[in-house]
Amino acid sequence: MNKRALITGLTGQDGSYLAELLLDRGYEVFGLMRRSSSETTERLDDIADRLTIIGGDLLDQTSLMDAIEQANPDEVYNLAAQSFVAESWKEPVYTGDVDALGVTRLLEAIKRVHPAARFYQASSSEMFGKVHETPQRETTPFHPRSPYGAAKVYGYYITMNYRESYGMHASNGILFNHESPRRGIEFVTRKITDGVARIKAELATELALGNLDAQRDWGFAGDYVQAMWLMLQQEEPGDYVVATGETHSVREFCEVAFARAGLDYEKHVVIDPRFVRPAEVELLLGDPSKAKAELGWEPKMGFRELVESMVDADLARYGVAR
Numbered sequence: 151m152n153k154r155a156l157i158t159g160l161t162g163q164d165g166s167y168l169a170e171l172l173l174d175r176g177y178e179v180f181g182l183m184r185r186s187s188s189e190t191t192e193r194l195d196d197i198a199d200r201l202t203i204i205g206g207d208l209l210d211q212t213s214l215m216d217a218i219e220q221a222n223p224d225e226v227y228n229l230a231a232q233s234f235v236a237e238s239w240k241e242p243v244y245t246g247d248v249d250a251l252g253v254t255r256l257l258e259a260i261k262r263v264h265p266a267a268r269f270y271q272a273s274s275s276e277m278f279g280k281v282h283e284t285p286q287r288e289t290t291p292f293h294p295r296s297p298y299g300a301a302k303v304y305g306y307y308i309t310m311n312y313r314e315s316y317g318m319h320a321s322n323g324i325l326f327n328h329e330s331p332r333r334g335i336e337f338v339t340r341k342i343t344d345g346v347a348r349i350k351a352e353l354a355t356e357l358a359l360g361n362l363d364a365q366r367d368w369g370f371a372g373d374y375v376q377a378m379w380l381m382l383q384q385e386e387p388g389d390y391v392v393a394t395g396e397t398h399s400v401r402e403f404c405e406v407a408f409a410r411a412g413l414d415y416e417k418h419v420v421i422d423p424r425f426v427r428p429a430e431v432e433l434l435l436g437d438p439s440k441a442k443a444e445l446g447w448e449p450k451m452g453f454r455e456l457v458e459s460m461v462d463a464d465l466a467r468y469g470v471a472r
């Protein structure tokens with residue numbers, strides 16, 4: 151019989167890649183989707199007719215219990231979150247309600263309705279924040295720098311707690327930044343590649359950014375959902391860093407992205423203090439050795455290919471040539 155999986159955050163970047171992966175592997179895929187007055191399924195256009203959508207929200211306990219009952223899943227992937235770090239200072243309580251307590255609500259629903267389901271929690275490198283060591287690994291202490299990071303630390307520990315308290319197969323993927331042409335437009339990578347395309351299409355002349363010196367370990371989302379799936383195929387649950395082991399600055403991202411379209415970033419990028427954060431995560435660099443050794447996982451796409459594929463996709467969207 152086909153395996154059944156429930157994905158929360160189905161409409162997001164990772165939800166769409168994970169749904170594709172699971173469908174390819176013969177899963178019956180269910181997705182939790184919150185009510186919206188407008189269309190939120192554009193990332194799912196190619197696979198929509200193969201998915202079963204269940205209405206629900208991480209803020210609503212009853213809907214989560216019903217979703218687990220309806221999907222009766224072998225595997226649950228909790229990808230839903232208020233995922234934009236900058237927004238978390240504007241909506242700290244809401245961010246905590248979804249990203250921290252939402253995890254407890256979902257774990258509790260699984261525990262009560264179908265405790266044998268395996269659980270994946272989308273934990274984040276933002277938990278390392280003001281880093282205590284470099285590279286960051288599974289044993290590096292957490293020091294979150296935003297309401298988002300703090301909420302994700304709670305989500306991480308409550309996942310571990312349900313594993314230890316109730317013997318649930320619950321795992322944390324500590325994922326470093328991962329991007330794609332499907333990345334939300336407000337995140338810096340996509341903001342840059344969209345900005346390049348807009349400038350090339352003569353719709354803009356400038357791109358306003360914040361801290362160009364921040365460094366991130368950027369990988370490709372399509373590679374990272376593979377690691378999520380592998381975690382739930384292990385006999386024992388666990389916590390894994392998923393990263394490329396390379397770090398680059400926002401400035402370097404700009405350089406490569408603008409160059410791909412024959413442009414010089416220094417002529418177009420301007421600094422706007424509105425995009426500088428109250429507390430910054432200056433440097434992230436992950437050590438994925440455990441994922442490689444235990445899951446056999448390795449990233450396939452490198453930095454340059456990632457940036458260029460995102461630029462190419464945005465240029466195509468605006469109908470302009472390189």
Ligand code: NAP
Nearest residue numbers: 159161162163164207208229230231233272274325327328
């Ligand atoms: P994303 O594109 O922002 O998607 C977030 C998803 O969560 C969307 O489907 C959104 O639905 C849904 N959602 C938000 N609030 C919800 C609620 N109250 N109830 C139900 N669904 C809700 O995020 P992503 O980049 O795919 O990331 C997936 C997960 O990994 C998130 O938990 C994120 O925090 C975490 N993470 C991401 C990265 C990264 O670099 N991408 C790294 C580490 C961890 P709508 O479409 O209705 O808004």
Ligand code: F7E
Nearest residue numbers: 233235274275276326327336337338339359360361364425
């Ligand atoms: O910022 C700097 C900004 O918003 C990256 C989420 O998926 O990954 C993501 O969080 C860096 C920061 O991602 C702008 O200050 C400069 O240092 O693309 P971002 P993030 O905050 O790293 C983690 C792992 C997650 O878990 C999150 O869900 O870029 N930066 N100028 C800027 N950032 C933005 N957004 N906009 C700017 O104009």
